[in-house]
Amino acid sequence: AQRVTQPEKLLSVFKGAPVELKCNYSYSGSPELFWYVQYSRQRLQLLLRHISRESIKGFTADLNKGETSFHLKKPFAQEEDSAMYYCAHGSGGGADGLTFGKGTHLIIQP
């Protein structure tokens, strides 16, 4: 079964400090990895996906197949980055539902 692990329930860093939210997955095929974010009182929304290889709001994530990881990084945290972050895995090929991790609550302190 697919599994997504986010080891940190809570991560607190100071404004301007680097941020890394960890995500590991278990899947033997070609993975599709996503990061979703939920700001306070807002709906879940896509932050970025590995196939796009893009940077959104200063965040990047690199897929490491050897370590089965897809960690989310930002060099300088901003207060508006405070939110719940969920790593998700999709397998495609007809099994289209996403498998989510339990989420990491990121708090950026001023």
Next chain:
Amino acid sequence: GAGVSQSPRYKVAKRGQDVALRCDPISGHVSLFWYQQALGQGPEFLTYFQNEAQLDKSGLPSDRFFAERPEGSVSTLKIQRTQQEDSAVYLCASRPLLPGGTDTQYFGPGTRLTVL
């Protein structure tokens, strides 16, 4: 344009009652998903529709859960004889493309169900 909408936003039910949760996807989106999110957990997949066809219902926790999308747009998730463990936020998401695509799923605000 309008995003995915869900109603009601909050539902309180007594144990044993039946409930119906509605999802209005983004117009024209082919794929529709239901997820269940318990407190402190990530969303868990329940079921998936392509147009009106329910292609995957492997995540439905019991036969008390039933979902339909008869005309390929609005979907309803029905829970019969609710139990306390059904208390959760129920999320609906829609996606424009056909199965196997890596396109984005757009989520609704969710319905928070509390079973007393």
